[in-house]
Amino acid sequence: MGRRSGDAEGTGSGRLSGKDKPLRPATRVVEGGRRKEWTGAVVNPPVWRASTHLYADSADLATGRPNEDGHFYYGRRGAPTQWSLAEALTELEPGAAGTVLYPSGVAAIAGSLLAVLKQGDVLLMTDNAYEPSRVMARTLLAPLGIETRFFDPLDVAGFAGRFDERTAAVLLESPGSLTMEVCDVPALAAIAREKGAVTLLDNTWASPLGFPALERGCDISIMSLTKHVGGHSDLMMGSAAAGDPLYGKLRAKAQAMGHVVSPDDAALALRGLRTLAVRLNQETSSCLEVVKFLSQHSEIAYILCPLLPGSPSYDLWSRDFIGGCGLFSFVLKGGDEAARARFIDALEMFGIGYSWGGYESLVIPFDPARARTATSWPPSGWDPADRLGIRLSIGLEDPADLIADLEGGFAAMRSAR
Structure with a gap:
């Protein structure tokens, strides 16, 4: 959990303090969270493994320590390794007062929702949400007396009519899980704010480097750090960033539920974070090459990629x-x-x-019809026979090699015809 350096409740002056000129995102990826009091004479903060934080004497124990990063208290509240990661993520999200770390992306979604919802509330959830979010609505929120209503994220005109006096929050995901629709996040968030509801966005696909969620009107920006930030398919972690006072609510709820991440995993996430910008650039470039190749194939009915000019989500x-x-x-x-x-x-x-977002390319089949409530699959206007989906995560391999591999896949698909 990390508050932006230089804030009144922070500790010490960070490398990105107010006296420094604003740094561009790729530089903040490298510089964020590297306070001298946390790194000492080395480049990275050491891995602080400790459950117990010691007090100097009885008077020190009686005085107590503030519930903010930078103040040793107990291992569950972290130490410099976790604080460095949280602060670096906060620096990447314009408008954030702080970032809370969670043991997984799903835990970040659950922790964020529980911080803003109570018994009797209604949550509006995008119908193309990550399936574990949908499961969460049924198995976690419903038993607590929280109702979830699903909506078409592309129906901006009808969105205001979805609210009533019980609607407390909206969960968005853009692009949508599997089917990659981009919704008008600023418009939907503005409507939610007018109605007095909190907007949460699962921003794992783009990260703040590609979509500064709080600047675009969202109240809480959630990421699965397992994906792009980790970048090496070797850790599980999530995060949620928000401005005040929501950051305080996120932090309090996470501490009440005992959420903590290991210092070893935090160190791995910090390592991955430093190369996030260059990896995203390379993945995007390679993705466009692969998409161009696929767009020429007669075996494909639709390409669901917002980066593709002419696609429904491109504008x-x-x-x-x-x-x-x-x-x-x-x-x-x-x-x-x-x-x-x-x-x-x-x-x-x-x-x-x-998973996805690692250095290696991945593939899965998908059939989202069973995970839709307010919308249909295939969408209206499609040939019903065109329904079998495949999701690709493009890694850091040479795109020419990936294309050759996909050619082999098509050849195998045709082999039994």
Whole structure:
């Protein structure tokens, strides 16, 4: 949990204090959280492994210590390794007062929702949300007396009509999980604010480098640090950033639930964070090459990628986003599940796995029809036969090699025709 350096409740002057001129995002990725009192004479903060923080004497214990990063208290509140990561993430999110760390991305979503919802409240959740968020609505929120209502994220005109006196929060995800729709986040967030509701955004796809969520009107920006920030497929972690007073609510709820991340994982996330900008740039560049190749294939009915000029999401993406990533989907033209399986199984450079954002490319099949409530799959206007989806996460391999591998997948898919 990290408050922006230089704030009244922070400790010491950070490398990014108010006296310094504003730094661009790629520089903040490198510089953030590297206070001298945390790093000493080395580049990175050491890994502080400790459950117990000691007091000097009885008087020191009786005085107590503020509940803010930078004040040793007990291991559950972190130490310099975690504080450095939290502060660096705060520096990346314009408008954030602080960032709370969680043991996973799902924990970050759950912790954030529980911080702003209470019994009797209504949550509006985008219908294209990450499926664990949907499961959370049924298995965590409903037993607490919190109702979830799903809505079409592309229906801006009808959004205001979704609210009533019980609506307390809106959970957005843009682009949407699997199907990659980009919604008009500033418009939806403005409506939610008029109605007195908090807007939370799962911003894992773009990160603050590609979409500064709080500047675009959101109140809480959530990320699965497991993905892009970690970058090496070797840690689980999540984060939520917010301005005051919501940051204080996030922090208090996380501490009440005992959320903590290990210093070793925090050090891995810091390592990944330092190369985030260059990895996102490379993934985006490679993604566009792969998408260009796929767009020429007759076996594909639709490419679901907001980076692609002419796609339904491109105008909103180019208006609101300042960066992209390597995650996108496509839909096969007709075919059957056996053909899709032959395609996936023939790939040698794409691992089959549910994560993304690491250095390696991944692939999964998807069929979102069972995870929709307010919208349908396939969408209206599509041929119902065009429903089988494939999601690709483009890593750091040479895109020419990835394209050659995909060619082999198509050849295998056609082999039994």
